Amino acid sequence: MQNYQFHGPRTVGEALNILSERGDGCRIIAGGTDLIPALRNEDILPDSVLNILEIDELTGISEEGDTIRIGPTTTFTEIIQSQVIKRSLPLLVEAASSVGGPTIRNRGTIGGNICNGSPAADVLPAVVALDGELELQSKALGTRIIPAAEAVEAPYQTRFNRDELLTGILIKKLPSETRYAFEKLASRNAMARAYMNISIVLKLDEKGAFSDLRIVPGTLEAVARRMSAAEKILMGRQPEDSLVEEAADAFVGDLAGVWIPDYKLPVARSVFKRVLKRALNGSGVE
Amino acid sequence: MAGKEDKVLLRMKVNGEEAEVAVKPTWTLLRVLREELGFTGTKKGCEQGDCGACTVIMDGKAVNACLVLALQAESKEIETIEGLGTADALHPLQKSFIEHGAVQCGFCTPGMLMSAEALLRENRKPSLEEIKIGISGNLCRCTGYTKIIKAIESVSQKNREALTPFRGQ
Ligand SMILES: Cc1cc2nc3c(=O)[nH]c(=O)nc-3n(C[C@H](O)[C@H](O)[C@H](O)COP(=O)(O)OP(=O)(O)OC[C@H]3O[C@@H](n4cnc5c(N)ncnc54)[C@H](O)[C@@H]3O)c2cc1C
Ligand code: FES
Ligand code: FES
Numbered sequence: 001m002q003n004y005q006f007h008g009p010r011t012v013g014e015a016l017n018i019l020s021e022r023g024d025g026c027r028i029i030a031g032g033t034d035l036i037p038a039l040r041n042e043d044i045l046p047d048s049v050l051n052i053l054e055i056d057e058l059t060g061i062s063e064e065g066d067t068i069r070i071g072p073t074t075t076f077t078e079i080i081q082s083q084v085i086k087r088s089l090p091l092l093v094e095a096a097s098s099v100g101g102p103t104i105r106n107r108g109t110i111g112g113n114i115c116n117g118s119p120a121a122d123v124l125p126a127v128v129a130l131d132g133e134l135e136l137q138s139k140a141l142g143t144r145i146i147p148a149a150e151a152v153e154a155p156y157q158t159r160f161n162r163d164e165l166l167t168g169i170l171i172k173k174l175p176s177e178t179r180y181a182f183e184k185l186a187s188r189n190a191m192a193r194a195y196m197n198i199s200i201v202l203k204l205d206e207k208g209a210f211s212d213l214r215i216v217p218g219t220l221e222a223v224a225r226r227m228s229a230a231e232k233i234l235m236g237r238q239p240e241d242s243l244v245e246e247a248a249d250a251f252v253g254d255l256a257g258v259w260i261p262d263y264k265l266p267v268a269r270s271v272f273k274r275v276l277k278r279a280l281n282g283s284g285v286e
Numbered sequence: 287m288a289g290k291e292d293k294v295l296l297r298m299k300v301n302g303e304e305a306e307v308a309v310k311p312t313w314t315l316l317r318v319l320r321e322e323l324g325f326t327g328t329k330k331g332c333e334q335g336d337c338g339a340c341t342v343i344m345d346g347k348a349v350n351a352c353l354v355l356a357l358q359a360e361s362k363e364i365e366t367i368e369g370l371g372t373a374d375a376l377h378p379l380q381k382s383f384i385e386h387g388a389v390q391c392g393f394c395t396p397g398m399l400m401s402a403e404a405l406l407r408e409n410r411k412p413s414l415e416e417i418k419i420g421i422s423g424n425l426c427r428c429t430g431y432t433k434i435i436k437a438i439e440s441v442s443q444k445n446r447e448a449l450t451p452f453r454g455q
Contacts (some may be wrong), residue, residue: 108352
């Protein structure tokens with residue numbers, strides 16, 4: 001590994017000062033589960049590394065009215081064990097449970113998953129499906145909030161400025177009766193990066209028709225985004241089998257040729273149907 | 287703040303004792319444990335977080351020592367296999383691993399034991415499924431896992447019995 005200077009600030013203010021002074025050569029480290037392998041491979045050669053795990057303000061889960069605020073250094077284990085998340089954002093529990101194994105979940109953070117910008121991230125697409133927002137802070141721009149859907153520009157490249165720190169993930173509690181499902185397809189049940197994952201959040205009105213629907217796959221495209229073609233077909237209509245088939249065609253049609261080879265499309269199609277059916281059959285949040 | 291080439295003093299607790307060691311910022315906790323402090327029971331496998339051979343317990347949680355920068359361990363409490371039991375006073379998990387033939391080459395064993403110990407501290411009576419998840423980050427090339435799972439299950443079972451009140455005849 002190339003040598004670098006190590007910074008261990010205790011407050012967001014100190015961290016922002018260091019980021020503004022050190023500029024481009026400074027890399028933030030949280031759980032390090034993505035960064036340390038990249039440092040070892042010398043994929044990145046920072047001249048300083050800024051540890052944010054000792055900044056108390058950046059960790060933990062709190063409720064602010066109808067919004068849940070998740071500190072970026074909150075680990076997957078903490079998300080899985082949180083009663084607040086279990087009750088109001090259970091989709092995140094499913095996505096976080098699918099990451100790595102226990103040691104990776106004890107160290108890996110939700111902020112790191114978002115900021116790493118990997119196409120194979122499991123939790124980032126779930127945050128997008130939940131319409132999450134990201135709070136960014138820097139000395140230059142102060143505080144700004146952007147939709148999680150806009151965080152990643154290209155694989156491993158965020159739209160954040162180099163001196164910006166992700167300081168909070170803000171997600172509205174799911175309204176009662178919202179249904180959800182997350183599915184991941186990988187070579188093994190644990191310790192395996194996703195071949196594909198799909199997050200779905202939906203609501204049916206009193207007639208049983210889709211009144212809210214967000215479908216966000218991971219790994220199937222360079223950057224996680226909502227599958228608007230499939231969403232459009234389903235919205236306002238009742239989930240009959242023929243409609244689900246039509247939506248599945250639209251789902252893969254939207255993907256075709258962009259990021260995954262054609263031979264994987266039938267698999268994506270059947271995972272889509274499976275996760276949609278699971279969401280429809282689920283009991284929904286209270 | 288130290289310059290780029292300088293070593294920095296790291297203070298942490300390892301197996302209950304204060305450790306003070308000058309480290310380079312690029313070093314991992316694994317390197318410090320093995321090469322500076324001599325805790326070679328913690329194994330170095332993939333150094334990528336994939337094999338679990340380097341598993342130690344940090345502030346109560348199982349972590350991959352190869353994925354922690356040494357300086358991130360400042361003021362933390364680290365437990366390695368050397369702190370689990372001794373040759374004369376084996377830990378119940380160590381005894382159970384021997385009784386069940388859960389050790390072949392032994393390379394994965396320290397990491398397996400630390401993962402199992404972290405699991406049993408959070409959950410004294412894990413189910414079979416919970417045991418499988420608990421060690422899902424630890425690779426074993428020899429045993430086929432069955433005997434390792436049986437060894438952990440047996441300790442879980444003893445915990446279960448110890449916690450079951452005596453009901454008489
Ligand atoms: C063995 C193994 C298995 C894995 N399995 C999975 C898996 O199944 N699914 C999955 O999604 N991921 C997986 N990962 C990847 C990784 O664990 C996750 O992406 C994790 O969420 C990264 O979080 P971290 O805190 O470790 O990030 P770090 O490695 O500390 O940081 C990652 C990137 O984000 C930046 N960053 C971190 N926090 C901030 C912040 N607050 N503000 C600005 N930038 C920030 C860093 O500079 C760095 O570029 C795996 C990794 C390993 C080693
Ligand atoms: S050496 Fe750390 S996980 Fe393999
Ligand atoms: S006993 Fe040889 S790797 Fe597990």
